[in-house]
Amino acid sequence: MTDFVVSEGSSDPIDGRAAPFGDRRRPVWSIPAEVPAIVPLAARFTEARWVAKYRWAALGGDFAAALIGATAALVTRFGGQISPGYVILGAVLPLAWLACVALERGYETRYFGTGPEEFRSVLRATVALTAVVAVTSYATKSNVARGFVILAVPLTCLAAMVVRWMLHRAIANRRFVGRCMRRVLVVGHNGQVSTLKHHLEERPADGYVVVATCLPRGSAEEPGPDSNRLGRAEVDILAAVDLYDVDVVAVAADPELTGHSLRRLSWALEQRGVELIVSPGIVEVAGPRISIRPVAGLSLLHLERPSVSGGPHLLKNIFDRLVGGGLLLLASPLLLVTALLVRLTSRGPALFRQKRVGRAGVEFTMLKFRTMSVDAEARKADLHALDEGNGILFKLRDDPRVTRLGRHLRRFSVDELPQLVNVVRGEMSLVGPRPPLPAEVARYAIDDARRMLVKPGLTGLWQVSGRSDLTWEESMRLDLRYADNWSIALDLLILWKTARAVVGRDGAY
Numbered sequence: 001m002t003d004f005v006v007s008e009g010s011s012d013p014i015d016g017r018a019a020p021f022g023d024r025r026r027p028v029w030s031i032p033a034e035v036p037a038i039v040p041l042a043a044r045f046t047e048a049r050w051v052a053k054y055r056w057a058a059l060g061g062d063f064a065a066a067l068i069g070a071t072a073a074l075v076t077r078f079g080g081q082i083s084p085g086y087v088i089l090g091a092v093l094p095l096a097w098l099a100c101v102a103l104e105r106g107y108e109t110r111y112f113g114t115g116p117e118e119f120r121s122v123l124r125a126t127v128a129l130t131a132v133v134a135v136t137s138y139a140t141k142s143n144v145a146r147g148f149v150i151l152a153v154p155l156t157c158l159a160a161m162v163v164r165w166m167l168h169r170a171i172a173n174r175r176f177v178g179r180c181m182r183r184v185l186v187v188g189h190n191g192q193v194s195t196l197k198h199h200l201e202e203r204p205a206d207g208y209v210v211v212a213t214c215l216p217r218g219s220a221e222e223p224g225p226d227s228n229r230l231g232r233a234e235v236d237i238l239a240a241v242d243l244y245d246v247d248v249v250a251v252a253a254d255p256e257l258t259g260h261s262l263r264r265l266s267w268a269l270e271q272r273g274v275e276l277i278v279s280p281g282i283v284e285v286a287g288p289r290i291s292i293r294p295v296a297g298l299s300l301l302h303l304e305r306p307s308v309s310g311g312p313h314l315l316k317n318i319f320d321r322l323v324g325g326g327l328l329l330l331a332s333p334l335l336l337v338t339a340l341l342v343r344l345t346s347r348g349p350a351l352f353r354q355k356r357v358g359r360a361g362v363e364f365t366m367l368k369f370r371t372m373s374v375d376a377e378a379r380k381a382d383l384h385a386l387d388e389g390n391g392i393l394f395k396l397r398d399d400p401r402v403t404r405l406g407r408h409l410r411r412f413s414v415d416e417l418p419q420l421v422n423v424v425r426g427e428m429s430l431v432g433p434r435p436p437l438p439a440e441v442a443r444y445a446i447d448d449a450r451r452m453l454v455k456p457g458l459t460g461l462w463q464v465s466g467r468s469d470l471t472w473e474e475s476m477r478l479d480l481r482y483a484d485n486w487s488i489a490l491d492l493l494i495l496w497k498t499a500r501a502v503v504g505r506d507g508a509y
Contacts, residue, residue, distance in 0.1 A: 050180040054112045054171065061163030062101055066094035069156030077147045086148065096132060097156055100125040110275060113171040113180070113207050118164050126157040172205040181209040182275075185240055188252025190215065196252045196279050212244045238268055248275045312487075313454075319488065320430050320455075324423035331417055338369055338414055345405045348374035351418060356435040359455045364427040366435055367418035371406025372399070419458045431491040432457025433479035451479040454486060464497040 070090040074082050105111065106121035130153050137144040174180045184200060186193050193213050200208040214237050241249060249269055251262065262278070269276050280301050293302050328335075339350035352370040355363055373379075379401055402410070409415040422428040428435065435456035461478040482490075 050171070050174075051109050051112060054167065054180075055107055055109075057167055058107060058112075058164070059098065061167065062098055062106075062160050063094050065159035065163055066097035066156045068159050069152045069154075070094065072155050073148045073152035076151055077145060085142075086145075089144070089148075090152075093152060093156070097125065097129055097160075100128040100132065101160075104128060113168060113175070113205075118168065119161060122157060122160050122164060125160075126153060129153055129156070171207070175204045175207050178204075178209070180207060182207050182247040183211045183245060184208050184248045184250050185212050185214060185237070185244060185246040186210050186250045186252060187214040187237060192252030192279075196250060200250065208248065208250075210250075211246060212240055214240055237265065238272075241269065241272060241274055246274060248277060251276070251278045316429065316486075316488065316491070317426065319491075320423050320428075321426065324420050324430055328420040328424060331420065334414070335417060338409065338417075341405055342369055342409075346370075346373065346403045355438060356456065357438055357441045357452070358427055358435070359452060361441070361452055363438065364422065364425075366428070367421055369409055369415040369418060371403060371409050371415050372401040373403060376401040416458060423458060427455070429455040429457045430459065431482075431486075431494045432460050433482060434460060434462050434475065447480070448476055451476070451483050453483050459494060459498040461494065464494055464500075 070093040074086060074090050078086065101107065101121060104121040104124040106118065106125060111117045111121070130149070133144060133149055133153070136142075171180050181204075186196050186200070188196065193215065197210045197213065200206070200210055237249070240246070249265070251265075266276050290301065290303060293300050342350040348370055350370060352368045352372075353365050354368070356366040358364050383399070383401075406415070419428055423430055432455050433451045436451075441452075461482050462475050465474075465478055
């Protein structure tokens with residue numbers, strides 16, 4: 001990683017002219033006051049090979065998905081008696097689908113491999129295609145068979161979602177080994193730059209790799225004779241873009257690079273084909289809570305309050321009880337067999353009951369299948385020296401108190417299934433923070449208490465992000481992130497990922 005600093009009056013990297021910067025007594029960013037109308041076209045406008053391949057794969061996958069959807073609908077609805085008009089409609093449908101996805105920004109480079117926005121574009125395209133078919137049918141009085149539309153559009157959407165998921169997984173795997181990454185130049189002061197670098201590189205699957213940072217004049221030490229950092233007056237932001245061949249310039253929250261200066265920078269980057277992203281300095285806040293509102297010529301960032309009561313929580317409660325009750329009925333044979341095996345293989349009751357703290361600090365009795373010997377609590381003091389937990393919770397990978405059957409129950413999280421009873425009772429949710437012990441709650445800081453705004457969950461971000469391998473700080477950060485940003489869509493995503501986490505053994509002990 002190469003850090004470099006900028007000075008006040010470096011020459012314009014576009015045409016070599018000195019750029020005026022206004023008052024030279026202030027440490028300002030080296031951004032040209034005027035951007036020339038003509039900028040030499042360079043390799044910046046030639047997309048990376050992986051971007052082109054991803055776009056063609058997405059186009060081909062969407063076309064194939066629409067072709068599958070239309071063909072399946074024609075065969076199912078009409079069998080072997082397909083009229084020429086519906087053959088033409090089936091041939092036009094894939095083209096209309098590609099147009100709808102394109103209009104919904106499904107092929108924009110910045111969304112490739114990001115996941116949520118790609119899937120949202122497919123869902124919006126589904127709604128748009130349905131509307132186009134309905135309006136066209138009404139306008140031309142063609143009376144398109146409802147059965148064909150009901151089959152073709154959802155099947156196309158489902159197939160396209162599967163294609164995008166496969167593409168997302170393929171590019172994520174490449175990014176974990178350092179391929180298909182977007183090269184980023186981070187601009188800002190030391191503290192903000194370090195924070196932004198950490199967040200950009202924390203998740204390799206997002207596709208950002210910081211190749212250089214740009215600091216203002218006087219914010220870094222002078223480079224020594226053996227230093228590989230560039231000198232203070234050698235480069236500026238735009239020169240660094242060309243020098244490091246970056247794809248994205250990320251500006252950390254900084255009062256010195258705002259307003260018209262940031263606007264001029266965006267113009268220069270636009271002509272180079274470089275993306276500009278600006279971090280407002282807000283962490284652990286999900287996109288649905290953030291919106292941009294134009295007021296008096298300004299773009300104001302509006303932060304919605306978390307959903308901690310009212311309609312959303314009522315909907316979540318209904319969803320939890322209905323789905324939890326259905327899962328409890330489906331799992332009842334497994335529950336009965338497991339309870340019998342626990343009683344037969346070790347001395348003691350089948351269920352383990354423990355006091356936990358729920359929403360708003362209300363205590364309840366959580367149910368689990370017993371996976372340890374009945375004297376586990378009495379033997380705990382003798383094992384404290386071997387603790388491998390996170391400093392608050394006691395954890396031991398090879399805990400001698402765990403029974404042979406208990407290891408298998410923990411391996412596949414079967415021991416957690418009785419908590420469906422707590423979900424049906426309304427004491428827990430299907431998705432939420434990990435249910436804490438009263439001793440943990442007693443050690444909470446003021447900010448940590450926010451995790452009590454929602455019900456604890458049978459699963460949650462902690463379950464799909466490392467389980468017992470997480471540190472206390474990581475576990476608390478995930479719980480607070482969920483409490484501030486939960487939604488039904490997020491719950492469904494976590495439930496999907498939970499199934500994959502349970503199949504894998506990581507963190508299950």
